[in-house]
Structure formats: structure tokens, C-alpha cells
Amino acid sequence: MTGANATMSRRMLVVAVLALAVGLLTQVFALDLAYPQTLSVTVWSSAEDPGVDPDWSGWEAVPSAPVPLTAQQIATPLGGGSTPSLAVQTVHTDGDLVVRVSWSDTTEDNSTARTELFADAVAVQFPADPRSSVPAICMGQADAAVNIWHWRADSQAGAPALPELGDGYVDRYADTSETYYPATASGNPFASDAAVQSLIAGSFGTLTPMDEQTVVGEGRHTGDEWAVVLRRAFAAPSTEHPQFEVGQDIDVAFAVWDGSSDERNGVKSVSQFVRFSISEATIDGQSDSVAAARSLAPNTTVGYIVVGLISGVVLALLLVALIWFGFVIKAFVDND
Secondary structure (H helix, E strand, C coil): CCCCHHHHHHHHHHHHHHHHHHHHHHHHHCCCCCCCCCCCEEEEECCCCCCCCCCCHHHHHHCCCEEEEEECCCCCEEEECCCCCEEEEEECCCCEEEEEEECCCCCCCCCCCCCCCCEEEEEEEEEECCCCCCCCCCCCEEEECEEEEEEEEHHHCCCCCCCCCCCEEEECCCCHHHHHCCHHHHHHHHHHHCCEEEEEEEECCCCCCCCCCCCEEEEEEEEEEEEEEEEEEEECCCCCCCCCCCCCEEEEEEEEHHHHHCCCCCCCEEEECCEEEEEEEECCCCHHHHHHHHCCCCHHHHHHHHHHHHHHHHHHHHHHHHHHHHHHHHHHHHHC
């Protein structure tokens, strides 16, 4: 063997031994170097019906899953990202899927009465066919449409009240007849007073209201947070809606608009797809155990510090082990 070949063989041996050492250490110290990309959210069974009430007492017993959000950077208009995350809780009851989403927002933007005003909103997106592969994250694709449940704060608040007679407004609406509300008269879905719309999209520019509007919902702003509940029956009203059933896993994504940040259309905060796992397990009667677990849980800041210290020690031990292995291999190569 020539000197060059011998040197190459030694280097390959060093790399192989170091890789083996890293693998052994990650097993010994249970280090997870690759995190799963899909968050799974359990859809619990509930004997008590929450309706569409964001303040239903039973939500206290339902685990909350944090879902990170980022600015929409796929299609123009790009931007958003003012909402870093939202929390998801979900149950099923009496053959209905009920989803509660909440997020931090210090302002309640529920009017679009002027051109410079934009509304707070949230959307939940499912593959129209739950058996299909995950579609494109924004508005689906031609062969894999998405069904979007879209709640808007301004739609829930309704149209602003008309001015009173003799208030000095020029050319104001004379009454509430359809003559003075052409969008309502023409059936424009955005003139609807429903808080939630069920939409379908098969790529950009194809967003269309469903013929069957079976999703209901309600939002509530308290202090510095929005909480919105959306609900629909498991049974799909048509083939363009996803069908739900116990034991099913279905992909779902989220979007949030902050009106005070001038977010509208594509300017929004979006998530990647997560997964709903519709379970037979019940959440009822677990409020006391959940409360007890919370009372025994350590302070979040202290927990982060402890985890950080443990991680630092493990990484230091890993580094020392790698250095030691390096000296061992170097001594082996030098003595060869």
C-alpha cells in the first residue's frame, strides 16, 4: 500500500470511528438530533357539548397544543407574521368536530367600515379529500383542493349602524332595503352576516365559497387574546368537504390576520400542516387531574433553566468523548 493510500485509509477509519462514537453517545444519553416535523393534536371525545362557546368550562381540561406561525412568503402579496403562534384545542361530541384556537392580540379589530381598517381573522384549512397527500400549504393545488373555515371579526360584528336622521350626512343610505345594499342583493358572500365561511381552493386565485355553508363559529376577545371556536358535523355535506370519523388522522393548517398590523389577503401569519388524531378517548371528568398536574408542574422559567443545564452537560460530555476518541485514533495512526 502506498503512503497516500495508507493516509486515506487512516482518515476513513477515523471518520468511521467518530461517527460510531457519536451514534453510541446519542443512544446512551437519549439525544434526539432530529425532531419530528409533524405535530399531532388529539381530538378528544366529550360527552358534554361545548356548543361554539370559547369560554366553555370544559376547555380547561383539554390539552392545548402550541402551533408556530410565520409570515406568508409563498405568494404575493407577501408578509404578515405579526402573530408568532396560536394554541389549538379540539374535541368531538355528538358527531361534530369542535376546534378552539386562541392567540395573543391586544387590539380588537372588528370593523372594516373605512378603507384603512382591516379585521382580525383566523382560518383552519383541511385537505378537501382527507385521503389525499398533503396539498400545497397555501390554497392547495389543482389535483388536491383544500377546504378552509374562515372566521372574521367584522363579519361576526355585523355591518355598522346607519346614521340617524338629521345627522348632517350627505347622500347617506336612506334605509336598510336591498336597493341600498347591492352586494347583499346580488348574493355577494362577503356581504353575508355569517361569522364563518366555508371555502374551497384548488390553487391561487380559485378561492370560492362552498354551496353548503355548514360550519358555525364564534369568537371572543378578552383582554389581550382572541379565542375562536369553529364547528362542523363529521358527515361531509358534499364531496368537496372532508369527511371526519373516529380513528382518523387528518392534516390541518392555520392562518391568522391581525387587522391592526394591516394584515389582509396574503399578508398573514401561517403554520405548516399539523395532524388531528380523532380519538375515542374521553376528556370528560379529567378537569381535576389536569388542574392537579398544573399545580405540581414546575415554574416554566425554572424548567427551561434545568433543561438548558442538562443539555449543556450532555453536550460537554459528548465533546470530551469526541476529543478522547480523537486522541485514541491519533495515537493509533501515529503508531501504525
